[in-house]
Amino acid sequence: MDAIVEAALKKWPNVPHCYGWLALDARGDWYMRDERIQAAGPFPQVKGSRVTHEKLRQFIARNYAADESGCWFFQNGPQRVYLQLEAAPWVFRLGAELLQDGLVHTHTDLSCSVSSTWLDEQDRLFLSTPLGLGLVHSMDMDWAARAVEVGLWEPLASTHAELLGRHGVRLNPGA
Numbered sequence: 001m002d003a004i005v006e007a008a009l010k011k012w013p014n015v016p017h018c019y020g021w022l023a024l025d026a027r028g029d030w031y032m033r034d035e036r037i038q039a040a041g042p043f044p045q046v047k048g049s050r051v052t053h054e055k056l057r058q059f060i061a062r063n064y065a066a067d068e069s070g071c072w073f074f075q076n077g078p079q080r081v082y083l084q085l086e087a088a089p090w091v092f093r094l095g096a097e098l099l100q101d102g103l104v105h106t107h108t109d110l111s112c113s114v115s116s117t118w119l120d121e122q123d124r125l126f127l128s129t130p131l132g133l134g135l136v137h138s139m140d141m142d143w144a145a146r147a148v149e150v151g152l153w154e155p156l157a158s159t160h161a162e163l164l165g166r167h168g169v170r171l172n173p174g175a
Contacts, residue, residue, distance in 0.1 A: 002062055004077070019174035022060075022074055023048065023084040026124075026135055028091030028107025030060055033084075043084040043172075061108035066132070071173035082173040087160070089169055090134025092127055094143035099150065106131065117155040118163055125155060126163055133167035 023031045023043045033048035040046045051057055063075040072089045074081045083089075091107040098104060103111045104127060116128040125136040125144050136144050147153045164171065 002059070016079070017073075018076075018079055018081045020082075020084065022081050024072075024086065024089070024091070024107075026087040026091065027137060028093075030057060044086045064108055069173075070168040070170045072169075073173075084174070085169070085171045087124065087171075088126060088133045088135045088164075090127075090129070090131055092129075092134045092136050092140070094136060094140040094147075096143075098143055098147055099152070102152065104129070104134075104136075106134065107137075114153065117153040118158045119155045120158060120160040120163060122160070124160070126158075128167065133163060133169055 020038050021033055023033055025031060025044055025047060030051040031043070031048040032051060033043060033046075037046055037048040051060065060074045064072065065075065066072050066089065067080075072083045072085060074083065092104040093107070094104055102113050104114060105111050110131065112129040112131050114127045114129055118126040118128070120126060125141065127134050127136060144153070148155065158166075163169075
């Protein structure tokens with residue numbers, strides 16, 4: 001967490017939490033959801049405005065965490081902004097380093113190893129990692145197939161709901 005965020009938390013410890021204004025889709029993109037967008041429909045059917053400003057994306061990524069109940073948030077100064085998640089709290093990108101050293105990369109630019117792999121009822125590939133549960137980015141399924149072919153991964157079947165429960169993830173903390 002950024003030092004400026006920690007300082008704001010100490011200065012203003014009782015700022016109310018925010019719900020419904022930020023979301024993470026299955027491709028690892030952050031979306032701002034103002035009142036008009038929230039009124040237009042639920043996430044991900046109505047996504048909102050994709051966050052494209054690189055410094056803001058990096059700030060969100062550095063201050064992204066989960067609470068004890070499995071809800072994910074962005075600590076924006078003294079305010080905790082809870083996220084709606086389309087599929088999982090992490091979206092993993094794969095590349096050649098997967099086959100070389102077994103590492104995958106998150107949508108927030110962290111690297112980690114993979115503990116187990118799962119296919120849900122929609123044939124989406126989820127990874128269990130030391131960071132938690134995440135979805136493999138759809139554009140990287142060729143790398144995932146290579147990991148299976150060489151015996152690095154052996155995906156097990158599970159439902160999405162079972163995976164969320166097993167990893168203690170809540171997709172919509174405001175609901």
